[in-house]
Amino acid sequence: MHRSRLAGFIIDCKTDDLEQAAQFWSAALGYELRPKEQETSPIYRCLESGELGLHIEVQSVQHESRVHLDIETDDIEAEARRLEALGAKRIEKVHTWIVMEAPTGQRFCIVRPQNNNFAATANQWK
Numbered sequence: 430m431h432r433s434r435l436a437g438f439i440i441d442c443k444t445d446d447l448e449q450a451a452q453f454w455s456a457a458l459g460y461e462l463r464p465k466e467q468e469t470s471p472i473y474r475c476l477e478s479g480e481l482g483l484h485i486e487v488q489s490v491q492h493e494s495r496v497h498l499d500i501e502t503d504d505i506e507a508e509a510r511r512l513e514a515l516g517a518k519r520i521e522k523v524h525t526w527i528v529m530e531a532p533t534g535q536r537f538c539i540v541r542p543q544n545n546n547f548a549a550t551a552n553q554w555k
Contacts, residue, residue: 431507432502433500434551435499442494450474458476460477460478460479463476499526499543502541503551509527512529525540525541
């Protein structure tokens with residue numbers, strides 16, 4: 430058995446100015462940016478969603494700009510198999526996560542738990 434849930438949204442930006450992109454999305458969504466010195470990588474800027482409990486970040490990318498979602502799980506391989514059974518396909522493994530594609534063409538990632546409330550709010554699968 431494993432658990433999973435929507436972790437949040439990643440706003441992929443093909444840009445040379447990540448800070449400007451992050452400022453736009455912060456203002457557009459009404460969430461403060463995490464202090465820059467707390468970021469774990471120079472290609473990410475996280476938004477503070479508070480009690481909403483979603484991981485929302487702006488990411489600098491080389492591919493075309495888009496929004497993708499992350500599904501967090503306590504068993505990445507089991508979740509990938511579950512989603513493959515529903516028609517998704519694996520695209521690639523990157524570091525600790527798997528990039529998937531839905532039968533409808535959208536890309537998404539399966540990642541380790543991102544939110545403090547994961548255990549209390551995740552779906553449980555057999």
